[in-house]
Structures are given as structure tokens and as C-alpha cells.
Amino acid sequence: MAVYTEVPAEALEAFLARYDTGALVSAKGIAEGVSNSNFLVETTTARYILTLYEHRIDLADLPWFIALMEHLADRGQPVPRPIRDRSGQALQQVSGKAACLIQYLPGVSVSQPTAAQARAAGAALAGLHLACADFAGARANTLGPAQWVAAAAEIGGRLDEIEPGLRQLVRDRVAAVSAQWPRHLAHGVIHADLFPDNVLMLGPEVTGLIDFYFACTDILAYDLAVLHAAWAFPRDGSAPLPAHAAALFEGYEAVRPLSAEERAALPLLGQGAALRFLLSRAQDWLAPPSDALVQRKDPRPFARRLEHYARQA
């Protein structure tokens, strides 16, 4: 949540000269994204986000992410469009970092979504899934069952430092969920991280889906399970919000109805989603990245979600 790399105004002016974007009027480093630096850039004609890719992103994946965002923007999805320079290039170098100038979208990220907002998020996710049906190319999920197993082996011995009993819970659930993982369900491109932070809204309307840097090819209904974990609980994971959950599924199914198999798998997929966020947060918690600017997030609310889904399964 910080700007890691400075971009002098003079360098930014020189960079913008490659584009048909007009002249620089304003640039503010914005506190968004943990794996990149972002600047809100205003020119004489429009506003943009300039993203510099910093951490935790495999540079080899960037062309795929950028092509995906462009594909979705082309299909009218509320996804910020990567801007190409006059030579047709979208992926650039700025201040020594891989970078991309991206369309600015209005809207705010809500902290406590309403049920109506959860419905809109569900519909937006389904729209994204349908719009990706003809997207070529694939990217493996690097935070799937194999990685939970590896992470649990790596940090399992220390999980009780976070909360007594967490080691046992994770061991049991990783074993059960990875053994039963429903690999046969419909696959496609998923966002994989559609938390309220990554959805821009104006009132109950979705104006932007952002931060595609965990997007990959995986089980479509898993993406809905992530959305449920993110939107249908209070932050602390204490008790699910039934009206939010119902609205979220209604919104999704109005655009892309679930199969009976997908629906039946949701408690299992929910456990997978809870494990994915529980384990990545636990890794950061136990071995904070050397970059002190990354704020650690409490893993425990995802232990509560994991328990909830396990009771349902």
C-alpha cells in the first residue's frame, strides 16, 4: 500500500510523449496495490493509472495479464483498458521497472458491502467468466491445492503461534480438500482475488474490476467461492451474512447459472478459498516480507471461514 519507486515528473512527461494522451497535468502516487506502485496521472485529455510492477509478479506473466484486461475491455466488461503507445506497445519500462499505462475508472471500493452490492459483484464475476470464454492462452493457478500442501508443510509447525489448534485444522483440511478437489468442474479464466478492494462501485453499480494479477485458468465455481469468502462474511469471519450470500449467488446465476455439480461443490471450493488466503496470510505473518511497507493481514478470519465451510461440507 505504498509507492515503492519514484517517477520524476520530467520522466513521466517523456514517457507520455510516446502516447496520444495529451500533456501531463497532474500525477499523484496512490496507495493501492501491494505488489506494484501506482500513479494517478491526469493529462490534458483524460486520466490514467500508471502501474509499475514491483513484487511477487512474474514478469513473464505480464503480457498475459495485459492481454486479458484488453480482451475484457474490448468486450465491454468494466475492466480498465491497458493503453498502447503509438507503436502499439502496452508493456513498457519506467524508472527501471516493467510498467503499463491503464485506463482510469471511477468508483470506490466499499468496506462493508451491502447485499445489493454483493449481488452486483456476483453478476460482474459471471460476466467476466462468460467474456473470457474465447480468450486464448492459459495461466496455471500458482495458489492452488499443490501450493496449499507445500505451504502447510513449510509453515505448519508454526501455525499454532498464530492461534492454538490452527496447525491441526490446516493439516486436516488441506489433506481432505486437496484429495477431494473437484478438478472435473468447468474451467476458464478466473479473477481469483475479487475482494471488495478490487471492485470499484458507485452505489450498487459495479464500475470497475481491477487487479488482475492473480488471474489464472482454473475452476470457474472456485472464483465464486472466493467471492463468497470475500463478500458474504464480516471482516473477522465470525458469522456468515445470509442475505449477502443469497444476493451474491442470485447475481451470479442471473448471468451464468451454476450446474448442480458446481453448486454441490461450493462448500469444498469455499474451504479451498479459505485455505488459499489463510495460508498466504500466515506465510506473511510468520515471515514478513523484508519490505516493511507491506502490511500483514490477520490470517485468523480465514480460519473462521474455513471452519464454516467445513461444517457445511
Add this chain to the structure above:
Amino acid sequence: MAVYTEVPAEALEAFLARYDTGALVSAKGIAEGVSNSNFLVETTTARYILTLYEHRIDLADLPWFIALMEHLADRGQPVPRPIRDRSGQALQQVSGKAACLIQYLPGVSVSQPTAAQARAAGAALAGLHLACADFAGARANTLGPAQWVAAAAEIGGRLDEIEPGLRQLVRDRVAAVSAQWPRHLAHGVIHADLFPDNVLMLGPEVTGLIDFYFACTDILAYDLAVLHAAWAFPRDGSAPLPAHAAALFEGYEAVRPLSAEERAALPLLGQGAALRFLLSRAQDWLAPPSDALVQRKDPRPFARRLEHYARQA
């Protein structure tokens, strides 16, 4: 250079309802200011900066700073106007912090000012001095000679950790400069921190003077000495930039000519300016604030400036 306090979108919407600003469209935490959190807020009618006051600011001074900014904006100076709510209040509370909604101004902070930009900054500073002539109320400079003496006594013994010989240089200069300090020169409201970071520009034109949170009542020509230290050297302080210095004085004097006494005092005032930034940076360097997000700045470039001014005096 970070956002210390989060403002949920819902809280921001409720806050904006006090104003005639239209509805919230977008809000981005911006990486500006070391002593406050800032958000770039867009509504259906305009853009604003929302500032939350965090560190190193005496809350009792806020009404004075806000009144000063309003006074200057009223007089057509390129200073962002504090916005009053429907009850006439500008100083507010947001997320438990003192806060103010402030006009957004276009422009970028340049990293390597040109001589033409230094001229414009000089003229803008003089305009600010003249426009404050009828501003009521005073605020003592809390980083003046008495504070250099105190700071040098406090950290003097450790200055050689930063650079061998720095202790002796500071001891000599603090003694000489505070003894000769030209207290009789014309006083008024000064910005006291008009570095390029705090000036918004479009090309060679000043579009905004920002960050008035060191403003105080002091020697007017001292403010010009700060401007010289900030704009007429490369960052490392190695060798002054004569064309920048000449342009800066020309710009200032085109609006407010200096008296012969003021001009003669500039090398002494320059030493004072160099000591002020050298000592505050050295304090942070030797005892970093507990808030790890504050980036330490190298004090040594101000030792170079101090030596330069001492040779001239």
C-alpha cells in the same frame, strides 16, 4: 509518504454529505505528505484533497494554517482553498483524526527544476509574502535559531556518525549564525519549506503552493534563503547552480524588491536555512521516528549547502 489512516468509502460518503460538493465518485489514498494522510477525492462536481493530520503537527495550530490558506486563496494566490461545510466549518474530524477538505489544484512537482521554473517559484514566494501583509495573527517559527542550538546540543555528539567533521561544522556555524541572526529584518508570514515538492507547476508556470504546515511568522528574506537552498543546488548540494540562483532572485524581486540589508544578510540566512534542514534531517537519521513509514532523508547535502553559504558570508 503514505496513508496512515484508512477512511472507508462509506465514512467518506457520510462526511461529504456535510458539504455542497456533490456525491462521491472516486477516492484514492495518495502518497504525499509525511505528517498527514491525503486522499484525492472526486465528486460529481469537482476534485478535492482530503487531509487527515497525523504526526508532528500541533493541532492547536491547525486553525491558523487553515485561515492562512483561505486568506491566500481569497487573494488570488495559487494556494488550495480549505472547503467549508454548510455550517461554515473547515476543520473536521474524520476516522478519529483532525481533517480538512481542500481544493485540488493541477500541476506536478518537478524533480530537477529549470532556471525558468526557479524564476517562477521566486515570483510566487514574493506574491505570497505580499498577500500576507494583512493577515492577522502570528505563529512562532518552531525551527528557528533557538531550536538549532537545542538540536545541536542534543545530537551534536553523534553528528560525526553521519559524516566525520560534521559535529565541528555544526557547532561553529550554530554559534556564529545564531549570534549574528538578523532579527531586525522585515518580518511577515513565511512558508518556510518551499521545496520543489511543495510547488505544483505546469511547464514554467506555478499552479499551486502547498503544504503550509511549517508556515510561521519570521524574517521574509529567510524564506527566500530557504528557496535558494531548495532550488539553486543539485540534490546533493555539491555545487550551486548560478543560473537558477539568478533567476530565483529576479523572480522574487520583480514582485518584492529586497532591501540592501536583506540582500547583504542572504549568506547568513542561507546558513540558517541549511542548519534548519541539516539538523531536522540529522535528528530523524540518528533517531528514526517509530513510524517506519517515514523515509529518512540524507542530511549531508545540507552540510554542503552550509559550507557554501559560510564561504560567502
